[in-house]
Amino acid sequence: MDKETIELLARRAGLAKALAQFPDDVAASAKQAADVAQKIKRPTDPRAEPWPPMRAGIGL
Amino acid sequence: MAADAGGDRPVSDLHWMTAGAAARAIATRELSPVDLTKALLDRIERLDPRLNAFIRVDGEAALQAAKAAEAEAISGRLRGPLHGVPVGIKDIIDVAGLPTTCHSKILEDNVAAADAVCVEKLRGAGAIVLGKLSTHEFAIGGPSFDLPWPPARNPWNTDHHPGGSSSGSGSGVAAGLFPMALGTDTGGSVRNPASCCGIVGLKPTYGLVSRRGVFPLSFTLDHIGPMTRTVADNALMLEAIAGHDPLDPGSAAPPRGHYAAGLERSVRGLRVGFVRHFHEIDTPADPEVTAGLERVARTLEAEGAELHTIKLPTLGEFGAVNRVILQSEAWSIHAPWLGERPEDYGMLSRRRLMAGAFMSSGDYVLASRRRLEMIAEVEAALREVDVLLCASSMDPACRIDQPAEVDRTYPRQARTPFNVTGHPALAMMAGLSAGGLPVSVQFVGRYFDEATVFAVARAWERAAGTDSKHPAII
Secondary structure, eight states: OOHHHHHHHHHHTTOHHHHHHOHHHHHHHHHHHHHHGGGSOOOSSTTOOOSSOOOOOTTO | OBTTSSOBOOSOSGGGOOHHHHHHHHHTTSSOHHHHHHHHHHHHHHHHHHHOOEEEEOHHHHHHHHHHHHHHHHTTOOOSTTTTOEEEEETTBOOTTSBOOTTSGGGTTOBOSSOOHHHHHHHHTTOEEEEEEOOSBTTTBOSOSSSSSOOOOOTTOTTBOOOSSSHHHHHHHHTTSOSEEEEEESSSTTHHHHHHHTOEEEEOOTTSBOOTTBOOSOTTTOEEEEEESSHHHHHHHHHHHBOOOTTSTTOOOOOOOOTTTTTTOOOTTOEEEEOHHIIIIISOOOHHHHHHHHHHHHHHHHTTOEEEEOOOSOHHHHHHHHHHHHHHHHHHHHHHHHHHOGGGSOHHHHHHHHGGGGOOHHHHHHHHHHHHHHHHHHHHHHHHOSEEEEOSBSSSOOBTTOHHHHHHHTTOBSOHHHHHHOOOEEEEEEEEOTTSOEEEEEEEESTTOHHHHHHHHHHHHHHHTGGGBOOSOO
16 A cells, blocks of 8 residues: 555545654554455355344344 | 472461461351452562553452452342453453553553443452453553563563463462452463463353353454462363353353352263373473373372373364364454554564454365364263363473574464364373473363363362472562
C-alpha cells in the first residue's frame, strides 16, 4: 500500500489526528493489514457460507 | 529438559493450597477463610511489587467477604464448592464498584455498576474477589511500558514475560498470590500465560461461559476461561462459571457439565490425535518444546492411549483468519476512541487496533467463510480421534525487556486455531527448560467435551507431577 493510499484510507476511517500525531503507527498498522488476507485460501465453492451463520430469532 | 527438574516446593503452605483443598478445609472448619485471605494478602504485599500482577488489590472488601464466609461456614451455610476461596479477576472483567480499566488510560475511571456474569457466578459459588489483574492493554497491546500501570512479570524469572494478555492472572496463580483467576482468550490469551507460567489454562467451548460484563475485543472470538495451578481446580472453576446466559447473544445452551467428576478416569483406549505439523513444519519449535511434546505423547501412550497423527490447515492460515476477524471486529469497537484520543493508547495497541481500519469488508467475509471450512476440518479430525494433542507456545517465555524478541516469539504459537473454530483447548506445563522456564502442551476436545480434555490433562499431570512444580520466588 503506498503512502497516498494509506493517508486516504486513514482519513476516511477518521484517523486524521492519529495520522498527524503518530504517522509511523498508522503506516505500521496499514502494513500489518496489507498482506494478511492474501494468506487465506479462497473457498472454491461460491456457496460456502461464513461463520457465524445468519439465524432467525429475536430481533429478526 | 525434564518434567521433574527442579522447582519442587512443599505444598503445606497456605499460598500453595489448591482451591479444592482450601474449599474442603473451610467446609470442615479446619481452615478459616479469613486466615487464608490474610495470608494471600500478605504475600501479595510482599511479592507483587516485583510481579505487578495486580492493577488494584481490593483487600478490605476481600477481608469483609472472608469474615462473612467464615460466619456462614460456622453456621453450616456453604454458598457453593468454592466457599471462602480467593480469586483474582483480569481487569477487562467487571467487578461491581471497581474500575474496569482494561489496563488503559482510555478507561481509567470506568467504574463497573455490576459484576460480570462470570464474577457473579464465582461469588455465588462462594469465591472471594481479591482484586483486578494486569492485562495487555484491551487484551491486545502488550507487554507495554507506556501505560498507566507496568506489565506483569513471570514468577519463574522476573526478567521474562509471563505471556498475555491475561498476564496478571498467569503470574499471580503461578506465584501463589491466589489459587485461581479468570482470564480471557481471543487469540490465546488464557493459554499463553498458562504456558509461560507453567499453570493450567482453559479456553472453554465458544458460548459455554457468558461474556456479559467483559469488555469485548472480538465478538466472535472472545472466550472467558479459568486459570489455576491444577487440572482439578480448573474443572471446579469451570463448573462454577459455565452455563447459558439468555442475554449473551453468543451463549450456548449445553447440558450441565460435571467436569470434576471424571478427572481420574483412565485414558486407556482413548484416541489421541497428535498434530505434529504445527510444531515440526508450520512453525518449528524450540527443541526443548519438541522434547516436552514427545514426552507427553509417550506418557499418554504408556497409559494406554492410542496415538494417531492428524493433519489440519496450516498455522499460517489459521493465524491469518484469526487476525482478519479479530482486528476487523476490534476496530469496530475502538474506532471512535482511536479517532479522538489516539494518544491515550499505548503504541502496541494503537498499532494493532488501527490495523482494522485498513481491512476491507471483503477480507472479513472471506476470513469468515474460510472459518466455517476450518471448523469442518477440525470437526472431521475429531470424528477420527477423541482429543487432539499439539503445541501451545513454540518457545519458553522470552525476556520482557527485549521488544524484538517479544515480536519474534509472540506469533510462534498454536492457540489461534481453536479461537477460530471454538473448540475447547487447555494449555499446561510439559516440563521445565534447561533455563528453568516452563514449556507447554495443549489438549483440544470436541465441542462441550471439556470433561475428556480434563481427563487427558489430568493423566499427564498425574504421571509427570506438574502440579507440584512451583517457581522458587519466596
